[in-house]
Amino acid sequence: MVSVRGNVRLEAGGDVLRGDSGWFDLNRQVGRIEGGRLFLARNHYYVRGDLVEKTGPDTYRVRNCVVTTCDGPVPAWSISGSEVEVTLEGYGHVTHAAFRVRDWPVLYFPYMVFPAKTKRQTGFLPPRAGYSTRNGVEGELPFFWAVCDQVDATFYPHYMSRRGYEQGVELRYRQGEESGGVFLFDLLQDRKDKDMTDEDDLAISPYKRTNRTRYWFRGRADQEFPLGVTGHLDADLVSDQDYLRELGKDLFGFDSHADPASRSGRSLEEESSPTRRSALRLDRDGEDYSLQGLASFHQRPERPREDMTAQPLGGVYFSLLPRKWGKWPGFFRAETDYDYVWREAGSKGHRTWVAPEVTFPFWFLDDRLVAETSLLYEYNRQWVDEGRDFGNEQRSRRAYEGRANLSFQAERLFDGRWGDAERLRHKVTPSLRYRYRVHHAPEEASPWFERVDASSVVNGIVNELTFSLENALDARLRRQEKAARYARWCTFDLSQTYDLVEAQRNRGPDRRPFKPLAASLNVFPDDDLDLRGSITWNHYDKIIETSQLSMVLSVPRSGGRTDHYELDYLYAVEDEKTLSFSADIFLLWGFSAGMALSRDLRLGKDISRSLRLGYNSQCWGIDLVVEKQYRETRFLVVFDLLGLGEFKGGRKKSSLVRYWRRD
Numbered sequence: 001m002v003s004v005r006g007n008v009r010l011e012a013g014g015d016v017l018r019g020d021s022g023w024f025d026l027n028r029q030v031g032r033i034e035g036g037r038l039f040l041a042r043n044h045y046y047v048r049g050d051l052v053e054k055t056g057p058d059t060y061r062v063r064n065c066v067v068t069t070c071d072g073p074v075p076a077w078s079i080s081g082s083e084v085e086v087t088l089e090g091y092g093h094v095t096h097a098a099f100r101v102r103d104w105p106v107l108y109f110p111y112m113v114f115p116a117k118t119k120r121q122t123g124f125l126p127p128r129a130g131y132s133t134r135n136g137v138e139g140e141l142p143f144f145w146a147v148c149d150q151v152d153a154t155f156y157p158h159y160m161s162r163r164g165y166e167q168g169v170e171l172r173y174r175q176g177e178e179s180g181g182v183f184l185f186d187l188l189q190d191r192k193d194k195d196m197t198d199e200d201d202l203a204i205s206p207y208k209r210t211n212r213t214r215y216w217f218r219g220r221a222d223q224e225f226p227l228g229v230t231g232h233l234d235a236d237l238v239s240d241q242d243y244l245r246e247l248g249k250d251l252f253g254f255d256s257h258a259d260p261a262s263r264s265g266r267s268l269e270e271e272s273s274p275t276r277r278s279a280l281r282l283d284r285d286g287e288d289y290s291l292q293g294l295a296s297f298h299q300r301p302e303r304p305r306e307d308m309t310a311q312p313l314g315g316v317y318f319s320l321l322p323r324k325w326g327k328w329p330g331f332f333r334a335e336t337d338y339d340y341v342w343r344e345a346g347s348k349g350h351r352t353w354v355a356p357e358v359t360f361p362f363w364f365l366d367d368r369l370v371a372e373t374s375l376l377y378e379y380n381r382q383w384v385d386e387g388r389d390f391g392n393e394q395r396s397r398r399a400y401e402g403r404a405n406l407s408f409q410a411e412r413l414f415d416g417r418w419g420d421a422e423r424l425r426h427k428v429t430p431s432l433r434y435r436y437r438v439h440h441a442p443e444e445a446s447p448w449f450e451r452v453d454a455s456s457v458v459n460g461i462v463n464e465l466t467f468s469l470e471n472a473l474d475a476r477l478r479r480q481e482k483a484a485r486y487a488r489w490c491t492f493d494l495s496q497t498y499d500l501v502e503a504q505r506n507r508g509p510d511r512r513p514f515k516p517l518a519a520s521l522n523v524f525p526d527d528d529l530d531l532r533g534s535i536t537w538n539h540y541d542k543i544i545e546t547s548q549l550s551m552v553l554s555v556p557r558s559g560g561r562t563d564h565y566e567l568d569y570l571y572a573v574e575d576e577k578t579l580s581f582s583a584d585i586f587l588l589w590g591f592s593a594g595m596a597l598s599r600d601l602r603l604g605k606d607i608s609r610s611l612r613l614g615y616n617s618q619c620w621g622i623d624l625v626v627e628k629q630y631r632e633t634r635f636l637v638v639f640d641l642l643g644l645g646e647f648k649g650g651r652k653k654s655s656l657v658r659y660w661r662r663d
Contacts, residue, residue, distance in 0.1 A: 030054050061084070077641060155169055164190060165188075181220060181221025220263065245272070280295050289319060309344070336353060336354045339351045358375050400438055421475040421477055430470075475487050475525075533548065608627070
């Protein structure tokens, strides 16, 4: 037991308690102090009051208290109350609370709860409230349930005065490094009918919908099974084509929930996609083979009367990786698969495909010169059910393909110092490739839903010669006394194909044996710059057929801040020409600015544009955002209070939707 007076200071685990006088039981880790000032390091909370009591290892009680996350004697914001109880890794409870800006009371709450934790814990999340002309008065009080160490769930009860009650559930699980998943389900009994004579409703989609049960189920999961089998599940089912467009981008919409693609890397379909894809894939990979089974379903949300969407409901794929057979100088590999394709209306049936290949590689000059030839045979057979009126039909096609490749690799080392690089290596690989492909019976009808397809070549023949030049610049990096690491800084590739079939077709002026020249450049010297570009050049029309440029640039600034710039340019002759640019820049005295622009250069119209102005201090921030997309303009105000989260308010004006919202 310790009793102290004067300038009292007690520090434990980074938390600091100061005061005028008090007593402590060091064994039980309890005590009290008058004129106390408590700092909780893990959450950067300051709590001061007339009397501060430590009631347990992680619990405190304060009378006539002030709570804030701001440094300094006069905090930018604070919460005062007659009494507060704080549990680390839990919540703080305040009675007769007042939210203050400087010393001015702004809001009063008879009772208030605030988070004081860094770990997951069951409890309510901050509530949301708002109003929109489409949904009416809205309210949502999410609840987080930490089921166990491997499973948790979040419930999103969402009330809309004009639509009814919508319930959302988000379930997550994790089993080891390779097994886990995220599933989300939203259900709405909609009271708002769709008016097929209203222009705003028709602008969402021209299709009817039902109000009985509107839902969206989506998720991604990866699961390891015994015998080395891994399963991958993609789920995506929706009740109607309007559900995602009406409720997806709202303040309470699906964008505020978890993204199933964040862990799996398999993204969902766009909200405007005509189909929603669900699939199950099982795979097992051995040292020299890969075996996969796949079933997929493509949903048409508008429910057409005659749905002719091809549904690969079942399939098996087997790949035998290249392997040598005894003393034979060549390598043998093979691929084969089977699919059953079903349609609600139209052709359905079975398909099988087999493709064995032999390869003969030879190495010379210390493996710098590589010569390789290969022979490939493809056989495709199908059993097609054309329906009761047309009966069954069998189709087949065979193709032969031969390839030859000659490549040489040369490299040179450059010593010196370029930033963290102490040595550079330039590697050049010129290659000459020949490909010949012919179908056994080009007069046969092209099989349905097949791999062997000759529709894009003359008489089913491919006969072409390709020259390519690949460049790579690698760096050996060393920072101070750390171990050296290697990174690729730059690649530059050129490729030119000569079509021998086109060259022999005729000798007239319209003969074009040279295919477009292709060039690509990738530059990534460090984590701050990623530059990628590609272009194709038409020799005969003297034009650029396609080009693409993307850049991501990060500029480190003082104080740990970073400016970000992104640029995307896409061009295809007589098809597409778009430019997208965004920037986020830190200015002086805590201010920052950002802008984003996406423009269709061919039509001379902006697809979307936005401007942002923000201010951030040590414990609070504000962002003002103006966005415009087609005919829709949106204004948004975002307040960020360190330790309490974000408070949002905005106004959205559009010829389709107008509403006011505040979070």
